[in-house]
Amino acid sequence: MTGPIYNLHNHTPFSDGALTIDELCEAHLDLDGIDVAGIGICDHLFATPTSREVSNERDYARIFGAEARQYLDEIFAARRRWEGKLRIFAGCEINWPLNKQMMPRLRELFNELKLDYVLFEFVDWAGLTQLANQARRWPCPVGLAHTDVQEAFPNTSLDQVVRTMANARIFYEANWKFHPLDQHASWFNVLPDHRVRISVGTDTHDDERCLKDLPAMFEYLDQRKLGDKLLDPPIREMESIAQSA
Ligand SMILES: [Zn+2]
Structure with a gap:
């Protein structure tokens, strides 16, 4: 495997996951047949069940901003605890239909919050083109969560989807729900010729x-010559520490 072995999609009790960050770390280090170098915490943000209903932009920034800061504090603390053993990335998963009206606000929040990447879920073609127009203005990598490309964009060719993603540098998540990934071979066959980063x-x-199933998923990507396309997001908190030092 040429790329880094990270599992970038794990939920914790902060949203709807059951395992704590420490339990997730232990479970990954216990795996046989694979040396996981890092994990991403990727809880649902900007729509968690604990939040009150948010109807205007000011409330959106205030309530969800505070929530995200609390989330990041937990991740940063875990990052210190696991230093030298496992890298911990701060990701999040955002429901596109619920948040698409708030994109300018969300991007502003992202400039301030040191999230390392964002996965959007339930993105349709209109959403992908909208995201593509702004993806390079985000301060961190932007990707599509658990997307069956043919189902999500039924009227668009795989070629057009992959070109749109490549131009906008939107990464693609190879999600466990599609394991064995060969079920989606037509999409994975298109990817090697394009500069689309892939997360697992x-x-x-x-x-x-x-x-x-992680070893088999990475093995599949390696066989498809996609190992060198694996996403390696910079850890933004570390960058800001380095800059201020
Ligand atoms: Zn998820």
Whole structure:
């Protein structure tokens, strides 16, 4: 495998996951047949069940901003605890239909919050083109979560989807729900010729048994010559520490 072995999609009790960050770390380090170098915490933000209903932009920034800061504090603390053993990335998963009206506000928040990447879920073609127009203005990598490309964009050719993503540098998540990934071979056959980064994510919620499929998922990507396309997001908190030092 040429790229870094990260599982960038894990939920914790902060949203709807059952395992704590420490439990997730232990479970990944216990895996046989694979040396996981890092995991991404990727809880649902900007729509968590604990939040009050948010109807205007000011409330949106205030309520969800505070929530995201609390979330990041937990991740940063875990990052210190696991230093030298496992890299911990701060990601989040955002529901596109629920948040698409708030994109300018959300991007502003992202400039301030040191999230390392964002996965959007339930993105349709109109959403992908909208995201593509602004993806390079985000301070961190932007990707599509658990997307069956043919189902999500039924009227668009794979070629057009991949070109749109490549031009906008939107990455694609190879999600555990599509394991074995060969079920989506037509899409994975298109990817090697294009500059689309790929992340691997099990979307861990309450059952860590999904992690056992990580070796097979990475193996598949390697066979498809996609190992060198794996996403390696810079850790933004570390960058800001380095800049201020
Ligand atoms: Zn998820």
